[in-house]
Amino acid sequence: MASVNDVVSFVSRNDVYYSRMFSCVGRNVQFCCERYHLYLCDMLCPFSFDDMLYVGRPIDEMSLSYADVIRELAVVRDGVLTFTDSHFSTADACSSIDFLCTV
Numbered sequence: 001m002a003s004v005n006d007v008v009s010f011v012s013r014n015d016v017y018y019s020r021m022f023s024c025v026g027r028n029v030q031f032c033c034e035r036y037h038l039y040l041c042d043m044l045c046p047f048s049f050d051d052m053l054y055v056g057r058p059i060d061e062m063s064l065s066y067a068d069v070i071r072e073l074a075v076v077r078d079g080v081l082t083f084t085d086s087h088f089s090t091a092d093a094c095s096s097i098d099f100l101c102t103v
Contacts, residue, residue, distance in 0.1 A: 006063040
């Protein structure tokens with residue numbers, strides 16, 4: 001949630017605050033809260049997000065474009081779709097996802 005990458009930060013905050021039980025990240029946060037008898041704010045306080053606590057803040061167009069590409073690459077990675085060019089492989093999709101999530 002404290003990632004400098006806008007897409008990673010936005011998605012993780014959305015998963016925790018809005019889509020909790022519909023996402024892997026949200027379910028893990030919920031599990032930790034229940035297991036260790038914590039409130040969500042107690043668990044997230046060490047990260048001191050300051051301006052990041054507002055999940056609804058707008059995300060810029062470039063970040064939206066990155067998110068769309070990451071989503072499509074994840075579908076290719078999972079075998080639901082394939083590349084039309086045989087020069088690209090699933091490993092290329094994984095590498096591209098890693099790169100876009102660390103930009």
